[in-house]
Amino acid sequence: MSATFTKSMARNVFYGGGLFFFLLFIALTFDTMQALPKRDNSQNITPAVAHGKKLWEVNNCIGCHTLLGEGAYFAPELGNVYPRRGPDFIKAWIKGQPTGAPGRRQMPQFNLSDADIDDVIAFLKYASEINTNKWPPNIEG
Amino acid sequence: MQTTNMISVKESSLEKIEYQNLPGDFALWIFIFAEMLVFGVLFIAYAFSRAQNVALFNDSQLTLNRGFGAINTVILITSSYFVVRGVAAIKKDLTHQCAYWLSGALVLGSVFVGIKMVEFYEKFNAGISMSTNNFYMFYLSLTFFHLMHVLMGMVILATIIARTRRGAYSAKQHTGVETGASFWHMVDFLWIILFPLVYVIR
Amino acid sequence: MKYKSQAVAKLYFIAAIALFLGQIIFGLIMGLQYVVGDFLFPAIPFNVARMVHTNLLIVWLLFGFMGASYYLIPEETETELFSPKLAIITFWVFLAAGVLTILGYLLVPYAALAKMTGNDLLNTMGREFLEQPLPTKVGIVLVALSWLFNITMTMLKGRKTAISLVLTLGMLGLAVFFLFSFYDPVNLVKDKFYWWWVVHLWVEGVWELILGAMLAFVLIKVTGVDREVVEKWLYVIITMTLVTGIIGTGHHYYWIGAPAYWQWWGSIFSALEPIPFFMMTVFAFNMVNKRRREHPNKAATLWALGTSVMAFLGAGLWGFLHTLAPINYYAHGTQLTAAHGHLAFYGAYALVVLTMISYAMPILRGRAANPERAQIMEMWAFWLMTVSMFFITLFLTGAGIVQIWLQRLSSTPMSFMAVQDQISIFYWAREGAGIVFLIGLTLYIRSFFVKGESKAFE
Numbered sequence: 181m182s183a184t185f186t187k188s189m190a191r192n193v194f195y196g197g198g199l200f201f202f203l204l205f206i207a208l209t210f211d212t213m214q215a216l217p218k219r220d221n222s223q224n225i226t227p228a229v230a231h232g233k234k235l236w237e238v239n240n241c242i243g244c245h246t247l248l249g250e251g252a253y254f255a256p257e258l259g260n261v262y263p264r265r266g267p268d269f270i271k272a273w274i275k276g277q278p279t280g281a282p283g284r285r286q287m288p289q290f291n292l293s294d295a296d297i298d299d300v301i302a303f304l305k306y307a308s309e310i311n312t313n314k315w316p317p318n319i320e321g
Numbered sequence: 322m323q324t325t326n327m328i329s330v331k332e333s334s335l336e337k338i339e340y341q342n343l344p345g346d347f348a349l350w351i352f353i354f355a356e357m358l359v360f361g362v363l364f365i366a367y368a369f370s371r372a373q374n375v376a377l378f379n380d381s382q383l384t385l386n387r388g389f390g391a392i393n394t395v396i397l398i399t400s401s402y403f404v405v406r407g408v409a410a411i412k413k414d415l416t417h418q419c420a421y422w423l424s425g426a427l428v429l430g431s432v433f434v435g436i437k438m439v440e441f442y443e444k445f446n447a448g449i450s451m452s453t454n455n456f457y458m459f460y461l462s463l464t465f466f467h468l469m470h471v472l473m474g475m476v477i478l479a480t481i482i483a484r485t486r487r488g489a490y491s492a493k494q495h496t497g498v499e500t501g502a503s504f505w506h507m508v509d510f511l512w513i514i515l516f517p518l519v520y521v522i523r
Numbered sequence: 524m525k526y527k528s529q530a531v532a533k534l535y536f537i538a539a540i541a542l543f544l545g546q547i548i549f550g551l552i553m554g555l556q557y558v559v560g561d562f563l564f565p566a567i568p569f570n571v572a573r574m575v576h577t578n579l580l581i582v583w584l585l586f587g588f589m590g591a592s593y594y595l596i597p598e599e600t601e602t603e604l605f606s607p608k609l610a611i612i613t614f615w616v617f618l619a620a621g622v623l624t625i626l627g628y629l630l631v632p633y634a635a636l637a638k639m640t641g642n643d644l645l646n647t648m649g650r651e652f653l654e655q656p657l658p659t660k661v662g663i664v665l666v667a668l669s670w671l672f673n674i675t676m677t678m679l680k681g682r683k684t685a686i687s688l689v690l691t692l693g694m695l696g697l698a699v700f701f702l703f704s705f706y707d708p709v710n711l712v713k714d715k716f717y718w719w720w721v722v723h724l725w726v727e728g729v730w731e732l733i734l735g736a737m738l739a740f741v742l743i744k745v746t747g748v749d750r751e752v753v754e755k756w757l758y759v760i761i762t763m764t765l766v767t768g769i770i771g772t773g774h775h776y777y778w779i780g781a782p783a784y785w786q787w788w789g790s791i792f793s794a795l796e797p798i799p800f801f802m803m804t805v806f807a808f809n810m811v812n813k814r815r816r817e818h819p820n821k822a823a824t825l826w827a828l829g830t831s832v833m834a835f836l837g838a839g840l841w842g843f844l845h846t847l848a849p850i851n852y853y854a855h856g857t858q859l860t861a862a863h864g865h866l867a868f869y870g871a872y873a874l875v876v877l878t879m880i881s882y883a884m885p886i887l888r889g890r891a892a893n894p895e896r897a898q899i900m901e902m903w904a905f906w907l908m909t910v911s912m913f914f915i916t917l918f919l920t921g922a923g924i925v926q927i928w929l930q931r932l933s934s935t936p937m938s939f940m941a942v943q944d945q946i947s948i949f950y951w952a953r954e955g956a957g958i959v960f961l962i963g964l965t966l967y968i969r970s971f972f973v974k975g976e977s978k979a980f981e
Contacts, residue, residue: 190756197352208773216713218452238646240654248778249778250715252569253861254557254569286565307711313786315855316931352762362791370787462788
């Protein structure tokens, strides 16, 4: 009984433990996918929302903003910008960039058409209606 | 353990001290302590969450099938007894008896899994999921997490049975059997806490 | 150098350091933009600088991992690399892809880059850290597969040690989980859910296997401690990593639309995530204290110990700080996240690659260790970079706490931008610490060119 704490035992625990928790993770993922339709607001995904998401992506909005708290921390949270500011403000804001105010953070002009901006807003509205367990804590994001 | 290495000399002497008290492999004990920690935190979280909403927990608890839970408790305790007999057998070099006792435990383990499946099936049919409420979240999480441990324990038992049959263990060399037995007892022990906590205590 | 083919590692290490320098320069640009908002606008808007900063980090770490594995695998397996030529081709392909991608970010508007590179065929771009154009993503997969293939083939014909097995497993996981970067559904919740399968399961999962293997390798070399002991602990530590880290992914699922139970699962398991890092610290110091020989490369030992401590602080402690759901509710998406991100990446991954480079580079240049003077300069660089990164983290933590207070806890919450003005002092301090970091890095690079009497092999 000399080699009581052997390397091969540690290896078996590693493989067994790793596999065990990965399987558990898969099971939880499976349950999450079952539970999502009630929470993820996917019933409101329209072609406009889909196009808006694509515009959100190809303009790298996440490079400055957060969306549901994820992204860069340079510019305001946009997961709840729809209820915070409303569609008209958002549209005017996107069109009016950059402000050019000296020394202030600048948002680029993305040259989006009115229809494009409406789609981005549709996407932000959809995102704001996802059940996020009441996050963010208040309207300021 | 013949080694010139300072650290391994020191470590192995440390392990020897531990070994006089703990049967089975030390690595598995690290694992078992970690498991206990996780389950301990889960149990505390359950108690904490229950304290915040006692009425909901009590109402939901009534919908659980206590009969199944009680039967499963008896099954697991019996299986643990079989495992004890298995270890005792290998210590006397009774390889065949050891394999029989462990196989008995394995069969009981699969009965446990079967009953658990029926129980889960009932709940899912009733439209209950982890998102139903906090009680069911804990009930399903804890019992499912435990069920995975039972399955893991069965894999370990099956491996040990196969190795026993091949004559890998003897009265002198039976660390593997004790290690597997320790894991199985832990699974049993966790259920003995889990069953009253989730099914019975109000 | 015991095996000729180990020489390919040198290319990888040089590229890693060069890209590291680029990463820091862009970090400083961003840091300044935090306080002088229109700095370099519109030439380099913040989002572009950030993309370059984070993508360079990922790429230089990958170069580091690859270089490290091409160095250590021949030595571990006791055989020449399966194909040094493939390793060299892979290097140039990856470097070209990396440089082209960065130039694309800098020279072309991102939307135009997306159009040019076939994002309309399969949209994968525009998500944090996964901004790479489709061809680059495909390139990363091919490079990872070529790397994996080369290492696996080498291992098959040689000795199979735990270190090389764990390293290969880590690489396999890296390649497999990266495939989720090709999945970008319209459903934002699913998008985010599987995005973490790349990001979290990389940095808090499979990358830690690579980290553990690299650290174990260097510790065996510089301390001379018995391989059996080191490898046994390697297994125990990475077991705890996976046990806590996999379900720990749940700490990203609190507020993105996933079910509420993740708050329990995520909190409980990620609260245990510091344990493997703590074990790693104890383990590294133990090995060095029980060393059986005095390796002439003092700097490498310092880097190795630094890795274990800073990884624990950055990934373990700073992660724990905001991982519990009730705290994360207020901390999520603030500068506190940025603080944790900086120290964790530096402490765990930047440092382990630098550890490996510190150990292997002198040998690749034909000596056991660098001259005394070079080592002293290298150690200065270690302290300057490590201390300044620690201060960056402290300043960002301060910024985060004030931000949470003013924007989220207060009964009269202030708007995001108003709060940013209030915390600009922290950003100035962070930029200052960043400059010290750059000085440290410059010193580090200079240390490679210090001449003197180098230590020969024993």
